[in-house]
Amino acid sequence: MEASKKIKITDINTAMAKAEHYCAYQERSQQEVRDKLYEWGLWPDAVENVITGLIENNFLNEERFARAYTLGKFNQKGWGKIKIKQGLKFKRVSPALIKKSLSMIDPDNYLEKLTKILEKKAATISEKEPFKRHYKLQQYALSRGYETDVTADVLKASNL
Known part of the structure; x- marks a missing residue:
């Protein structure tokens, strides 16, 4: 060989x-x-x-790259801001460009995407105990790079 x-x-x-x-x-x-x-x-x-x-x-063009990376990972993969930020840091993009590219994500779309992701995940969880179910959904959202407070708000509002 x-x-x-x-x-x-x-x-x-x-x-x-x-x-x-x-x-x-x-x-x-x-x-x-x-x-x-x-x-x-x-x-x-x-x-x-x-x-x-x-x-x-x-x-x-670093700015063009940061924008494409951010919007691509959010729209295609459903990543949250934390995971996108980590990915950009790994690619050694400057903090100013990271902040600028993350600000391009529409807040309403962000919450809508998180809600869809959690609803899809909730359908696959067999756990009946509400507390454990809530915990599993929160952990899933965190693993996708969503913030704890945003996830908690969405879970509270959607009653999943």
Whole structure:
């Protein structure tokens, strides 16, 4: 069995072309691109030159990435703000951009999404004891990244 061969790129122009394609395919954070360039075997000076070029040519935009990540994880995966914030921190997005992107989530949609998630989960829980049932739903919402107080309010209002 042959191990998969690692791509090694030493030419900065080839690296720039591959990185442009990598960024055009989907929004990326600067750290994701930096990691990929190092994985390709580029030297630190070349990596920073490529990243600068990508930013200048608008292939790489941290604010656009943060917005796309936030709205994608919320709309598609149903993640709460805590989990989205952790994901953005992991991608090394600045705290100011994290705050700005999280503020784009409409509060009414946020509560509506949490309510739908809890209703769907409530249908799968066989627990009859109200206290235990409430606890399980709250824990589920916390695991999805929703805040404790928001979850408690939604559970109180919806009587699940």
